[in-house]
Amino acid sequence: MRIENQHNAILENAQRLTKNISKSGLSIYDEIPIGDPDLWIPSQELELLLNEELSGLELGSLPIRTRSKVVKTKICEVLGYPVPSSFKKTKPRFLGQNFDTYTQKSNNLQIWNEEISSSRRYVLIRVSSENIITKVKVVTGDMLASLDNTGTLTQKYQARLILGNEVSELVSENNTQNLDSVMVAEAKTPYYTTNPTDYPTAGTLLSIETIFEKLKAIVGKSFPDLGSDQERNRGAELHRLVCQHLGYSNYKDDGRFPDVKHQLLEVKLQTSPTIDLGLFSPDSKDILDIPAINGRQIRHCDVRYAIFFAEIIEGMVRITHFFLTTGEDFFKRFPQFQGKVLNSKLQIPLKKDFFD
Structure with a gap:
């Protein structure tokens, strides 16, 4: 029931936004400030709305260019935008909502002649062998990079973790000034109706000091190691512990940044210094x-950023150190070194279950 209620709430918000867009008279090329509460469609709303409205759309045996235009026309209608007489070759194509569309019949995603952008959204549309749209996924550039296992996409930003004398270290004593300005003195502790993936609000954002006090108890905890090729599942076990210690009654991960969106908290598990x-x-x-x-x-x-360092001993992952910092202070504590810049003309193999 909780999942159904959340689904309906997201869909209602998406429909509210599309009505506002329709009334505004804006075109797909008119830029909207990211996060605008009345006109910007966040990724989870965008994905749900496009799935609701595009799934089942028959594309027949249309040529690729015609198929692309049909899909973009339908997206304009769904989002409340007037359909342009012709689609400009802007980057991205839907400039106002900052996304590009890719209609995929195969599991190879091709992005040509430009680097993947961390802030841009990529709307990936799955088409069946019968030329019917079956699923839509909305991902960021960073999520795309995490899908690649060919080595074509490499980490652009990296830092080095240097352990100190303290097992728990509050790197940033305060939130950023920008975040402090919207927080209230007595934020509510998460309760049973709240999901970790809900949007943050001024009344529910815990201070960085409070988060530190709640999470430092994780140091010393252990959980089974699922193997060297199971980093994502290891991270999920830690994520579960973090949600529990913050006071959430359930664990949820939508795969988007940051991990615990409701607290603007990204969680990282480190078993190496990089x-x-x-x-x-x-x-x-x-x-x-x-x-x-x-x-x-x-x-x-x-x-x-909640960073946990762990040792793997006799099949168990044991948390030994914990650091908490704002993104603003991150490189003051963890020295940065540059990873490789991403190549253009990329071909990313999507996993078979990517659209599931």
């Missing part, structure tokens, strides 16, 4: 794809 940061530089002032809080846009550098 911290892979993907396409997101923690101190970036780029705007995060979430609704503005009390009219203030939230930036990547406002996100709090």
Whole structure:
């Protein structure tokens, strides 16, 4: 029932936004501030809405270019935009909502002549062998990079974890000034009706000191190691512990940044000194794809990073150290070194279950 209620709430918000867009008279080329509570469609709303409206659409045996135009026309109609007489070759194509579309019949995603952008959204549309749209996924550039296992996409940002004398270290004593300005003194502890993936609000964002006090108890905890090729599942076990210690009654992960969206908290499990940061530089002032809080846009550098170092001994992962920092202060504690820049003309093999 809780999942159904959340689904309906997301869909209602998406429909509210599309009605606002329709009334605004804006075109797909008119830029909208990221996080605008009345016109910007966040990724989870965008994905749900496009799935509701595009799934089942028959494309027949249309040529690729015609098929692309038909899909983009339908997306305009779904989102409340007027259909342009011709689609400009802007980057991205849907400039106002900052996304590109890729209609996929195969499991190879091809992105030509430009680097993957960390802030851009990529709308991936699955087409069956019968030329019917079956599923839509909305991902960021960083999520795309995490899908690649060929080595074509490499980490653009990396940092080094250097252990100190303390097993628990609060690197940032305060939130960023931007985040502090929207927080209230007595935030509510998460309760049973709240999901870790809900959008943050001024009344529910815990202070960085409170998060530190709640999470430092994880040091010393252990859980079974699922194998060297199971990093994602290891991370999920830690994520579960983090949600539990923050006071959530359930664990949920939608695969989007940051991990615990409701607390603007990214969780990282380290068993080696190299911290892979993907396409997101923690101190970036780029705007995060979430609704503005009390009219203030939230930036990547406002996100709090919980970094846990662990040892793997006799089949168990044991947490030995914990660090908590804002993105703004991240590189003050963890020295940055540059990873490889992403190549253009990329071909990314999508996993068989990617659209499931």
